[in-house]
Amino acid sequence: xxxxxxxxxxxxxxxxxxxxxxxxxxxxxxxxxxxxxxxxxxxxxxxxxxxxxxxxxxxxxxxxxxxxxxxxxxxxxxxxxxxxxxxxxxxxxxxxxxxxxxxxxxxxxxxxxxxxxxxxxxxxxxxxxxxxxxxxxxxxxxxxxxxxxxxxxxxxxxxxxxxxxxxxxxxxxxxxxxxxxxxxxxxxxxxxx
Amino acid sequence: xxxxxxxxxxxxxxxxxxxxxxxxxxxxxxxxxxxxxxxxxxxxxxxxxxxxxxxxxxxxxxxxxxxxxxxxxxxxxxxxxxxxxxxxxxxxxxxxxxxxxxxxxxxxxxxxxxxxxxxxxxxxxxxxxxxxxxxxxxxxxxxxxxxxxxxxxxxxxxxxxxxxxxxxxxxxxxxxxxxxxxxxxxxxxxxxx
DNA sequence: GACGAATTAGGTCATCCGTCCTAGAAATCG
DNA sequence: CGATTTCTAGGACGGATGACCTAATTCGTC
Numbered sequence: 001x002x003x004x005x006x007x008x009x010x011x012x013x014x015x016x017x018x019x020x021x022x023x024x025x026x027x028x029x030x031x032x033x034x035x036x037x038x039x040x041x042x043x044x045x046x047x048x049x050x051x052x053x054x055x056x057x058x059x060x061x062x063x064x065x066x067x068x069x070x071x072x073x074x075x076x077x078x079x080x081x082x083x084x085x086x087x088x089x090x091x092x093x094x095x096x097x098x099x100x101x102x103x104x105x106x107x108x109x110x111x112x113x114x115x116x117x118x119x120x121x122x123x124x125x126x127x128x129x130x131x132x133x134x135x136x137x138x139x140x141x142x143x144x145x146x147x148x149x150x151x152x153x154x155x156x157x158x159x160x161x162x163x164x165x166x167x168x169x170x171x172x173x174x175x176x177x178x179x180x181x182x183x184x185x186x187x188x189x190x191x192x193x
Numbered sequence: 194x195x196x197x198x199x200x201x202x203x204x205x206x207x208x209x210x211x212x213x214x215x216x217x218x219x220x221x222x223x224x225x226x227x228x229x230x231x232x233x234x235x236x237x238x239x240x241x242x243x244x245x246x247x248x249x250x251x252x253x254x255x256x257x258x259x260x261x262x263x264x265x266x267x268x269x270x271x272x273x274x275x276x277x278x279x280x281x282x283x284x285x286x287x288x289x290x291x292x293x294x295x296x297x298x299x300x301x302x303x304x305x306x307x308x309x310x311x312x313x314x315x316x317x318x319x320x321x322x323x324x325x326x327x328x329x330x331x332x333x334x335x336x337x338x339x340x341x342x343x344x345x346x347x348x349x350x351x352x353x354x355x356x357x358x359x360x361x362x363x364x365x366x367x368x369x370x371x372x373x374x375x376x377x378x379x380x381x382x383x384x385x386x
Numbered sequence: 387g388a389c390g391a392a393t394t395a396g397g398t399c400a401t402c403c404g405t406c407c408t409a410g411a412a413a414t415c416g
Numbered sequence: 417c418g419a420t421t422t423c424t425a426g427g428a429c430g431g432a433t434g435a436c437c438t439a440a441t442t443c444g445t446c
Contacts, residue, residue, distance in 0.1 A: 006393075022305040025217055027433060038395045043436060045393090100301045107358035108293045108301065112215040122358045129359075147367060150355065154368055158351025162343065165300035165315045166322075174340060175347055199423080220403065231425045236406065238423090 007045045009035055011055045018056055019095075019102040023109055050117065057120050060103070064124050068131045078135040079183065082152070085132065086179050089159055093172045101160035129153060141186070148186070155179055200238045202228055204248045211249055212288075212295040216302055243310065250313050253296070257317050261324045271328040272376065275345070278325065279372050282352055286365045294353035322346060332382045341379070348372055 013034050017026045028049070032039045046052045071084045089096065099105065103124045110118040132149035141148055155175070163171040197205070206227050210219045221242070225232045239245045264277045282289065292298065296317045303311040325342035334341055348368070356364040 020305065022217075022302065024215075025306060028435090029433080038397095039434095040396060040436085040438095041394055042434095047435085049434065099305055101354075104354045104358065105301050105305070108298050108354065109215065111357050112213065112292055112298070113218060119360075122360075125355070125358050150361075150364060151368065151371065154351035154355045154364070155348065156351070157354040158347035158349070161294075161297045161301065161350040161354060162318070162347045164304050165297065165318050167312075167315075168343075171343060171347070175344065178344065221405095222403080231427095232404095233407085233426060234424050235404095240405085242404065 006037070006041075007055075010042070010045055010052070011059050014052050015056045015059060018053070018106065020099050023053060023106065024113065050115075053115075053117055054120070057106075057117060057123070060124050061127065064127050068127060072131075078138040082132065082135050082183060083180070085128070085152070086156070086176055086183075089156055089172050089176050093163070096160050096172065097163050097167060097169070100164045101157060104157045104160060125153060139186075152179070155182075199230065199234070200248075203235065203238055203245070204252050207245050208249045208252055211246070211299065213292050216246060216299065217306060243308075246308075246310055247313070250299075250310060250316070253317055254320065257320050261320060265324075271331040275325065275328050275376060276373070278321070278345070279349070279369055279376075282349055282365050282369055286356070289353050289365065290356050290360060290362070293357045294350060297350045297353060318346060332379075334379075334382055345372070348375075 010031060013031050014026070017031055017034065021030075028039050028042050031052075032042065042052075046055070071081045074081070074084070103121070107118065107121050107125070110121050129146075129149050132152055133145045136145035136148045156179070159172055159175045162168070203224060206224050207219070210224055210227065214223075221232050221235050224245075225235065235245075239248070264274050267274070267277070296314070300311065300314050300318070303314050322339075322342050325345055326338045329338035329341045349372070352365055352368045355361070
């Protein structure tokens with residue numbers, strides 16, 4: 001792995017802090033202090049705070065694309081690929097319970113701020129949706145694929161909101177089990193391998 | 194209806210602005226300007242911003258309780274009562290698409306701010322959950338009632354997040370139809386009247 | 387080693403926020 | 417009516433933030 005540039009470090013740290021503390025509530029000083037660099041240093045890499053947000057969103061889009069490509073290459077069973085998506089809820093459950101889903105919470109915050117980057121932030125959801133649609137199509141869901149993909153996104157986002165709001169440890173595993181069962185019993189699809 | 198006091202007007206306006214713009218991003222000046230009163234007037238009614246938040250949450254809890262009590266009094270069919278809850282998504286869909294669910298978004302924002310009022314804000318979810326549990330129990334769901342109630346909350350919150358993130362008009366009606374179907378075909382419950 | 391480009395440090399500036407004070411207006415009540 | 421309390425207006429404050437500049441340093445390349 002090449003040594004990350006300062007710019008990359010800033011974007012990485014900003015990504016984390018925007019997730020944990022929210023975009024607006026996170027200041028330049030916080031990011032700088034977390035990295036141990038000076039505040040004024042930011043202006044060289046990012047003219048405005050919106051530029052950092054743009055870079056963070058771009059990073060998230062790229063990371064998501066790479067993750068989806070990785071899952072795509074893992075095997076030929078679309079059901080197993082969808083399960084990889086669902087397993088994100090389990091793998092990240094500690095952070096989800098503390099801060100919700102990074103994509104959903106940023107999107108909601110930008111909607112309230114009426115921020116221009118709102119649509120761009122939602123592109124991550126678009127990536128997941130399109131990828132899920134392809135999996136459902138491969139399962140033979142045909143025209144229903146779009147609705148099924150969106151339903152899966154709805155379900156997982158709801159899990160994130162309720163788990164973090166009620167801080168109930170049992171919600172994520174129980175609902176993931178429900179999603180697994182739903183996926184296994186969807187009617188009129190190619191059978192599981 | 195009695196003439197609302199200045200304090201009540203402040204809480205009402207703050208409730209709306211916290212919903213539409215977020216808690217932290219809404220300033221005293223904004224609320225004051227929206228009401229046409231002076232900033233200094235606030236200090237007489239609320240010492241700190243947290244006090245206003247506390248009052249807003251209390252107002253939401255009371256409104257929610259009144260709404261649930263109203264549904265409870267409307268008839269004897271628990272299925273119809275649950276449908277009243279689901280219909281909230283339809284009735285409020287314009288605002289939900291613009292700003293998400295007021296309960297979910299506030300809860301998520303307070304979680305990121307690590308705000309002391311986080312649990313208190315989640316009490317609204319607790320009210321819905323407990324009320325829904327009672328309805329499912331009345332339907333004969335027994336031990337499953339808690340999980341079913343939470344699943345309904347999960348589902349509706351997911352709808353709110355995805356509808357506002359993707360700004361897709363079709364999500365809310367399609368998913369509400371899915372919830373209706375789910376509710377009508379839940380196994381081993383008392384039949385619909 | 388020289389030199390130009392990239393990077394960094396430290397600091398300034400205007401603005402806005404929440405908080406708080408004081409003086410006056412309005413309402414309440416003996 | 418006067419007295420006392422409640423309410424309102426407007427402004428002042430310390431602090432924090434985003435935006436921005438300048439000088440010094442580091443680094444790659446010849």
